[in-house]
Structures are given as C-alpha cells and as structure tokens.
Amino acid sequence: MIDATDRAPLVTVGIPVYQGERYLPETLAxxxxxxxxxxxxxxxDNGxxxxxxxxxxxAAAGDDRVRYLRYADNRGGTWNYNNLIREARGSLLTITAADDVKLPTFVSSCVAALEAAGSGCVLAMTRTRIIDEHGDVVEDLGDASLTIDEPTPHQRMAHFMRAQAPHLVYGLVRTETFRATRGFRPVVGDDYVMLTELATRGFFTLVPEQSFLQRKHPLAHSADRAGDVTFYRPQGHGRFAFPHTRLDVDLLRACLVAPLPVAGKTRCLAASIRNWIVPQWRGAAGDVRDALGISWKPRRPVR
Known part of the structure; x- marks a missing residue:
C-alpha cells in the first residue's frame, strides 16, 4: 500500500468505465x-x-494501488463521474476517461504546478493532443494560452468558453473543490458546467508539456447524438431531451449558486450569455426543431 508517511500528496486517478474493454488496458497502463x-x-465500473x-x-490483483468498485447496474455516466468524487481518498483528483492516455509525468507535473500556483489555484492541466482509435496523434490542440488565471471568475469563464476547452475538466483538481460543487450534472456538456463551477472558486494553471492524449474514435458516446444523451441519462431519449437548452439553463444555474456576491454572480451570468449562450444559439433552436419532429441533419453535440 501507499506509505501514509510519504510527504507527497496522495493523488486519486479516477477512471469511470462502462463497456470499456477495447481501450481500458492502455488507459490503465x-x-x-x-x-x-x-x-x-x-x-x-458502471455495470x-x-x-x-x-x-x-x-489490474487490482497485480497492483495494490488499484481500487476497483463494481456496480451491478448502469446508473449513467453522470453518476459514475460523481461516484469518483465521492469515493476518492486523495486530496487531489484527476479523472481519466477509459479511452484516454496520460503520460507518466502528468500527475507529478500537475501537482508541482498546483503547489507553485498556491491555494487560489483549483485546477492544473497539461497541454493536450488528440489521438485516434489506433493511438496515433491526429491533432495538436492550440492550447498554449489556456492558463486561465484571470483575477475574476467571469473573466476565467469567458476564457474557457471562448476557447471551447472542455478537456480541461480532466486536469488535476483539489478534491475539496470538486466536492464543493454540485457535481457533474446530467446534461450533455456537463464538462462546461463543472468548469464554470470550478472557475467561480479559483483559477486554473497550465503545464506546458503535452502529457494528455484525448482519444477521439467512432465508438465514443460523443460521436453520436442519441448516444451522448443516453450516456448521461440511460433511460433518456434523444428526441424531447433538449440537450442544448438544458446545458444553457444549467450554466446559468452554476452562476447563481456560485459562492460569490450578487455583483459577481451577475457578471458570471453575463459572461455565460455573451460567450456561450448567444454564440451557441443554433443548438437551442435545434432542440425546438427536434421536439417538433422537423427533419434535421445530425449535429455533433457540444463536448
């Protein structure tokens, strides 16, 4: 077991998984x-x-650092992500999707960045590359400026919303900060909502090395509109789910529940409207069209 006297902070690397046999061995390695x-x-493991x-x-039999929680039923991706926040023993937590890869220095470099930035920093993240189903790098994200260290929450929100950088949620976060939020929400685009809540509680710092490999592949739930909806709500249905509208509403709610004075909440609401809801208006309009049964061309949901 991990030596409790070790001066390094205990870091929980949480892996939510459902039917992940194809890529899970590489992620675990x-x-x-x-x-x-x-x-x-x-x-x-969500059933x-x-x-x-x-x-x-x-993996658990061969490495005593591994703690495996097995559940009989699929309670949805939202429940599974939040379960990691509940069960984490570390003072720091990074969530890793069961098809992504974090290079060996990911945790140590993020820990060092958090410690150097001070207690006001709630999230540290390395730069990111995109890999395909074969593990080949297919894209370098233009994320060299994603140090979201602006002095006010609404400025930080505006930054990551304009950058459309939901992958930041896979960075290293202070566990107590995760637990101070409402948790991941049952909406498509829950990563944006979580980042909004985190940004109202502190700033983010960026590690310049590219140590996070995010996998994009045809079997990912986000590659399919209906699949993305049912990932969050297993009993849900693509039609009438209003995924974009639900996201807009939950972003506004994240601003309203933020631990900020009224003036700060108001600025955050304005930042969400200006930098997300208005630019993404076609998504909400598409929700209405879907509900009315009007023919539509498949759209890739917000991630």
Whole structure:
C-alpha cells in the first residue's frame, strides 16, 4: 500500500468505465506508469457486461494501488463521474476517461504546478493532443494560452468558453473543490458546467508539456447524438431531451449558486450569455426543431 508517511500528496486517478474493454488496458497502463510516488487508482465500473470486469480485477490483483468498485447496474455516466468524487481518498483528483492516455509525468507535473500556483489555484492541466482509435496523434490542440488565471471568475469563464476547452475538466483538481460543487450534472456538456463551477472558486494553471492524449474514435458516446444523451441519462431519449437548452439553463444555474456576491454572480451570468449562450444559439433552436419532429441533419453535440 501507499506509505501514509510519504510527504507527497496522495493523488486519486479516477477512471469511470462502462463497456470499456477495447481501450481500458492502455488507459490503465498509462495510469500505472505515473511517476508520482503517491497515487491511488480508483476504477468505478458502471455495470459493464463485456470484458471490463476481468481487466479491472486483474489490474487490482497485480497492483495494490488499484481500487476497483463494481456496480451491478448502469446508473449513467453522470453518476459514475460523481461516484469518483465521492469515493476518492486523495486530496487531489484527476479523472481519466477509459479511452484516454496520460503520460507518466502528468500527475507529478500537475501537482508541482498546483503547489507553485498556491491555494487560489483549483485546477492544473497539461497541454493536450488528440489521438485516434489506433493511438496515433491526429491533432495538436492550440492550447498554449489556456492558463486561465484571470483575477475574476467571469473573466476565467469567458476564457474557457471562448476557447471551447472542455478537456480541461480532466486536469488535476483539489478534491475539496470538486466536492464543493454540485457535481457533474446530467446534461450533455456537463464538462462546461463543472468548469464554470470550478472557475467561480479559483483559477486554473497550465503545464506546458503535452502529457494528455484525448482519444477521439467512432465508438465514443460523443460521436453520436442519441448516444451522448443516453450516456448521461440511460433511460433518456434523444428526441424531447433538449440537450442544448438544458446545458444553457444549467450554466446559468452554476452562476447563481456560485459562492460569490450578487455583483459577481451577475457578471458570471453575463459572461455565460455573451460567450456561450448567444454564440451557441443554433443548438437551442435545434432542440425546438427536434421536439417538433422537423427533419434535421445530425449535429455533433457540444463536448
């Protein structure tokens, strides 16, 4: 087990998984290879019926840093992500999707960045590259300016909304800050809502090295509109779900529940409207069109 006397902070690397047998071994290998001396690997398995359970039990048997939580039913992606926040033992938590890869220095470099930035910093993230189903790099994100360290929450919100950078949610976050939010919300685009809540509580810092590999592939739930809806709400239905409208509403709610004075909440509301809701108006309009049963061309949901 991890030595409790180790002066390095305990970091939980949380992996939410459902039917993840194809890419999970590579994800687990990348997490096990982290060079930080105090890592807990927490897997929350949302009732997978494929080979996921066998992969996870084998990993737990071979590495005492791995804690495997198996649940009989699929309660949805939102529940699974929030379960990691509830169950994490580390003072710092980074969530890793079961098809992504974090290079060996990811955790240690983010820990160092958080410590250097001070207590006002709630999230540290490395730069990101996109890989395909084969693990080949297909895109370098233009994210060299994603140090979201503006002095006010509404400025920070405007920054990541304009940059459309939901991948920041896979950075290293102070666990107590995660727990101070409402958790991940059951809406398509929950990463934007979570980042909004985090940004109202502190600033983000960027590690210049590219240590996060985010996988985009045809089987990802976000590649399919109906699949994205049912990921968050397993009993949901693509039609009448109003995914874009629900996202807009939850972003506004995130501003209203922020631990800010009225003036600060008002500025955050204005930032959400100006930098997200108005530029993304076609999404809400499409929700209405879908509800009315008007023919539409498939649109890639916001992620």
């Amino acid at each position: 990348s997490v096990m290879a982290q060079d930080h001396p105090a890592v807990e690997i927490l897997i929350s 997978s019926g494929d080979g996921t359970e066998e992969i996870c039990r084998s």
